[in-house]
Amino acid sequence: MRVEFVRRDQPAAWLRLASPLLAVGLALVLAGLFFQVLGVDAGRALYVFFIEPLQADWSREDILIKATPLILIGAGLTVCFLSSTWNIGAEGQFVAGALAGAIMPLAFPDVEGFWVLPLMLVLGTIGGALCAMIPAQLKVRFGASEILVSLMMVYIMQLFLDWIVRGPWRDPQSFGFPKSRDFHTSAELSVLPGFFDLHWGFPIAIFVAVGVWFFLSRTIGGFDVRVSGAAPRAARFSGVSRARITVFVFAASGGLAGLAGIVDVAGNAQKLQPVISPGYGFTAIIVAFLGRLNPVGAIFAGLLLALTYIGGEGAQLDLGLPVQATQVVQGLLLFCVLALDTFILYRLRWVPKAVATPDTIEEGS
Amino acid sequence: MQYVTDASNDDDDYLSEIAQRKPLLLAMGLTKRFGSLAANEGVRLEIGRGEIHALLGENGAGKSTLVKMLYGALQPDEGLIAWCGRPVVIPNPSAARELGIGMVFQHFSLFEALTVAENIALALPPGSSLKEISERAERTSAQYGLSLKADSQIADLSVGERQRVEIVRCLMQNPQLIIMDEPTSVLTTSETDALFETLLRLRDEGKSLLYISHKLAEVRQICSAATVLRGGRNVGECDPRTESPASLARMMVGDDVQSVRAEPVALGDADTALELRDLHLPRDNPFGTDLVGVSMDIRRGEVAAIAGIAGNGQGELFDAISGERPTDSRSVMLFGKPAGNLSVTARRRVGAAFVPEERLGHGSVPTATLSDNIVLSRGRSEPELGGAGFLRWGTAKRWKDRIVEAFDVRKGGPDPVAGSLSGGNLQKFLVGREFDRSPDLLVINQPTWGVDAGAAAHIRRSIIELARNGAAILIISQDIDEIFEVADRVAVLAEGHLSPFTAAGETDREAIGLLLSRSVAASSEAEIEQALAATPQDQSHHAGGTDHAR
Numbered sequence: 076m077r078v079e080f081v082r083r084d085q086p087a088a089w090l091r092l093a094s095p096l097l098a099v100g101l102a103l104v105l106a107g108l109f110f111q112v113l114g115v116d117a118g119r120a121l122y123v124f125f126i127e128p129l130q131a132d133w134s135r136e137d138i139l140i141k142a143t144p145l146i147l148i149g150a151g152l153t154v155c156f157l158s159s160t161w162n163i164g165a166e167g168q169f170v171a172g173a174l175a176g177a178i179m180p181l182a183f184p185d186v187e188g189f190w191v192l193p194l195m196l197v198l199g200t201i202g203g204a205l206c207a208m209i210p211a212q213l214k215v216r217f218g219a220s221e222i223l224v225s226l227m228m229v230y231i232m233q234l235f236l237d238w239i240v241r242g243p244w245r246d247p248q249s250f251g252f253p254k255s256r257d258f259h260t261s262a263e264l265s266v267l268p269g270f271f272d273l274h275w276g277f278p279i280a281i282f283v284a285v286g287v288w289f290f291l292s293r294t295i296g297g298f299d300v301r302v303s304g305a306a307p308r309a310a311r312f313s314g315v316s317r318a319r320i321t322v323f324v325f326a327a328s329g330g331l332a333g334l335a336g337i338v339d340v341a342g343n344a345q346k347l348q349p350v351i352s353p354g355y356g357f358t359a360i361i362v363a364f365l366g367r368l369n370p371v372g373a374i375f376a377g378l379l380l381a382l383t384y385i386g387g388e389g390a391q392l393d394l395g396l397p398v399q400a401t402q403v404v405q406g407l408l409l410f411c412v413l414a415l416d417t418f419i420l421y422r423l424r425w426v427p428k429a430v431a432t433p434d435t436i437e438e439g440s
Numbered sequence: 441m442q443y444v445t446d447a448s449n450d451d452d453d454y455l456s457e458i459a460q461r462k463p464l465l466l467a468m469g470l471t472k473r474f475g476s477l478a479a480n481e482g483v484r485l486e487i488g489r490g491e492i493h494a495l496l497g498e499n500g501a502g503k504s505t506l507v508k509m510l511y512g513a514l515q516p517d518e519g520l521i522a523w524c525g526r527p528v529v530i531p532n533p534s535a536a537r538e539l540g541i542g543m544v545f546q547h548f549s550l551f552e553a554l555t556v557a558e559n560i561a562l563a564l565p566p567g568s569s570l571k572e573i574s575e576r577a578e579r580t581s582a583q584y585g586l587s588l589k590a591d592s593q594i595a596d597l598s599v600g601e602r603q604r605v606e607i608v609r610c611l612m613q614n615p616q617l618i619i620m621d622e623p624t625s626v627l628t629t630s631e632t633d634a635l636f637e638t639l640l641r642l643r644d645e646g647k648s649l650l651y652i653s654h655k656l657a658e659v660r661q662i663c664s665a666a667t668v669l670r671g672g673r674n675v676g677e678c679d680p681r682t683e684s685p686a687s688l689a690r691m692m693v694g695d696d697v698q699s700v701r702a703e704p705v706a707l708g709d710a711d712t713a714l715e716l717r718d719l720h721l722p723r724d725n726p727f728g729t730d731l732v733g734v735s736m737d738i739r740r741g742e743v744a745a746i747a748g749i750a751g752n753g754q755g756e757l758f759d760a761i762s763g764e765r766p767t768d769s770r771s772v773m774l775f776g777k778p779a780g781n782l783s784v785t786a787r788r789r790v791g792a793a794f795v796p797e798e799r800l801g802h803g804s805v806p807t808a809t810l811s812d813n814i815v816l817s818r819g820r821s822e823p824e825l826g827g828a829g830f831l832r833w834g835t836a837k838r839w840k841d842r843i844v845e846a847f848d849v850r851k852g853g854p855d856p857v858a859g860s861l862s863g864g865n866l867q868k869f870l871v872g873r874e875f876d877r878s879p880d881l882l883v884i885n886q887p888t889w890g891v892d893a894g895a896a897a898h899i900r901r902s903i904i905e906l907a908r909n910g911a912a913i914l915i916i917s918q919d920i921d922e923i924f925e926v927a928d929r930v931a932v933l934a935e936g937h938l939s940p941f942t943a944a945g946e947t948d949r950e951a952i953g954l955l956l957s958r959s960v961a962a963s964s965e966a967e968i969e970q971a972l973a974a975t976p977q978d979q980s981h982h983a984g985g986t987d988h989a990r
Binding site for chain 2: 296302306309
């Protein structure tokens with residue numbers, strides 16, 4: 076007896092929808108086992124991770140706040156991954172966007188006005204896109220692996236942020252703490268009316284995700300992105316330049332990661348610190364795939380992954396689980412999504428050892 | 441009954457039938473359904489020992505499904521297969537090979553960078569050394585007149601030689617039945633003759649062949665029995681030697697196939713639509729061919745054809761004309777203006793349309809729907825579909841329906857993905873997509889490659905009609921019969937050199953065939969012209985004998 080993957084004649088349509096749900100279910104089972112092995116009651120741990128955060132107003136708001144950068148970055152990565160180009164450096168572009176947007180309040184603290192915040196969002200987007208141009212240009216000009224270069228850029232940007240908040244941009248009144256001065260009020264993303272902490276970043280993220288969906292499904296540009304990923308030769312026949320697409324998708328995914336960076340900083344901490352992201356840029360890779368490489372799907376996936384962040388914090392406090400438990404749960408999710416996606420195109424076949432004996436007669440007829 | 445214990449009456453009849461006749465292979469009542477579509481419905485096939493049996497049918501008639509079931513790649517929903525008089529289940533291709541069923545595929549599955557012996561070793565069970573395999577391969581190839589050197593690299597071999605590798609590889613597994621899918625579609629006339637000698641030798645040794653082909657003349661030449669499928673059902677069994685090509689075609693298509701013929705036209709001083717001026721283009725991959733000083737001049741109202749065996753620069757020529765590879769701006773002129781550095785889109789905007797050879801992955805995105813695939817070649821050049829950068833899906837769907845109707849494209853579902861269509865139907869759709877825009881210049885690489893008789897006739901008829909309405913058409917084809925059916929002028933492309941064009945009426949297929957099979961590096965330009973200008977000896981070859989001379 077042997078197991079084989081056999082290509083399906085037609086992709087299984089029902090699995091395309093069911094696969095993310097099954098993946099989440101499977102990941103929950105595996106996470107439960109994992110908690111049990113760590114010596115924590117699985118039921119209790121899953122409750123703390125996935126149910127408790129939904130029960131208080133403040134933690135529900137917190138989920139939306141954490142989902143904001145995940146949705147923004149995830150929507151951008153969707154564009155990138157659809158073209159079979161792999162930007163793994165959204166974490167670095169997030170930092171680049173936060174730095175570029177913070178130029179206004181930190182380098183020009185005396186400049187205030189209603190237009191400062193929009194300008195910061197634009198600068199943040201440009202900053203993220205410029206950071207993403209480095210792997211894109213190296214890819215297009217020299218064929219360098221965009222995966223490696225974009226990943227290495229993450230460490231460069233993180234260390235640059237660390238240096239700048241300890242050096243040039245350190246708040247002189249911080250008593251030696253490594254942090255920048257607080258943003259002035261016209262550089263803050265204000266809280267939505269009726270909420271405690273939830274700022275305008277969340278509606279911006281929803282708006283952007285829907286916009287990306289419109290771009291991908293209703294414009295020639297979005298069509299080009301999809302075609303160049305699905306069939307490069309056909310894309311060339313269509314008149315699409317692969318190099319131009321590579322540059323474009325890096326600009327788009329880097330730009331949205333940068334926007335996420337400045338939105339998060341201007342909405343929450345309102346200052347720069349040595350570390351500003353709990354790994355949003357990497358988690359958003361899971362968001363993009365769990366969302367079926369569909370920007371609207373990324374909204375739901377972003378909410379689910381945000382839940383794991385909040386649940387992970389709860390698990391640290393209540394159960395004494397390490398902070399890495401969150402990353403393990405997220406990793407299990409990505410693993411299950413990718414594994415189950417295989418079954419959309421393939422099915423399993425059990426191959427019996429004995430073959431073609433004259434005595435085996437076909438049933439039926 | 442020695443085979444089964446509790447058999448129904450049907451099975452009884454069936455078993456007594458096998459017991460009497462003992463055919464090598466008998467399939468009865470084979471049925472295979474894909475969703476609501478019955479690809480095969482109660483199909484019967486009987487192949488005797490030492491028989492070359494033809495399997496005929498249009499694209500989508502169910503030939504591939506039937507063959508896949510015999511080769512173990514698909515399992516029948518209903519029906520029985522008997523091998524040497526004993527019912528068998530064939531769960532997978534390796535079981536088929538163990539039984540003694542071998543297959544030579546239409547699309548070769550060889551690694552270009554490996555040698556002949558290495559490719560064969562990959563298909564054989566492990567255990568023998570490369571040296572033993574080389575010796576066995578050369579012995580087998582000599583035995584059947586398939587001259588082959590075991591240490592040559594596949595990339596250096598012609599298409600005909602590659603097919604020999606496939607055949608030898610199949611023969612080394614010592615099959616009793618060999619299934620051949622469209623074996624001559626890639627061969628020249630002389631290569632085809634050599635293949636037929638091999639097939640007859642195999643038959644004389646008592647081996648059986650299941651021969652799938654669209655070329656009815658060939659089937660009549662070498663097959664002694666034929667099974668005809670239409671719409672997944674048997675519509676006839678016959679001895680093709682006693683049938684005419686027209687009667688065979690009638691069985692396949694269901695009504696008479698209109699024969700297509702290019703009537704000579706007077707071009708007068710029609711405008712030049714496409715001009716190549718001393719085009720040089722280096723290959724862009726190790727297996728490509730450099731184009732060397734190609735010049736041509738295609739005018740409105742005519743069909744010009746470039747004959748040649750695949751891999752002699754056809755792909756490079758197509759890419760240069762379509763704009764997928766930019767050239768020196770004056771090397772390619774469209775409608776009298778330099779176009780060598782224009783993009784594909786810019787060329788489409790001035791009225792040019794292109795159909796590449798490779799249907800899947802070049803002409804279409806296999807995983808995208810048909811209406812998506814209309815956007816592929818027309819979205820950027822036609823404002824109705826993609827004006828201001830926005831896609832109009834309603835327009836795409838309307839155009840898709842129009843093309844499907846005009847070209848009788850058969851498909852499952854209203855807007856299926858391109859990869860789910862059969863080869864012939866996808867080709868009809870891709871050709872239809874470009875016809876639908878009424879181009880002033882149309883370039884088609886291999887218009888009817890692997891397409892059944894009915895669809896091929898439809899495509900060829902449309903080509904001639906479009907030209908008579910004032911478009912300039914360039915076809916690049918390996919099929920000499922096709923060229924003589926549609927073309928007004930013919931040239932030969934060999935090793936990147938293009939011969940001068942000759943009026944189709946002033947040369948004949950033997951002359952062209954000779955040029956194709958010969959290495960052009962050895963023959964001088966004068967020789968080519970001489971061969972092209974050969975007076976037709978046998979006018980009856982020219983699809984009815986009309987004089988093509990103008």
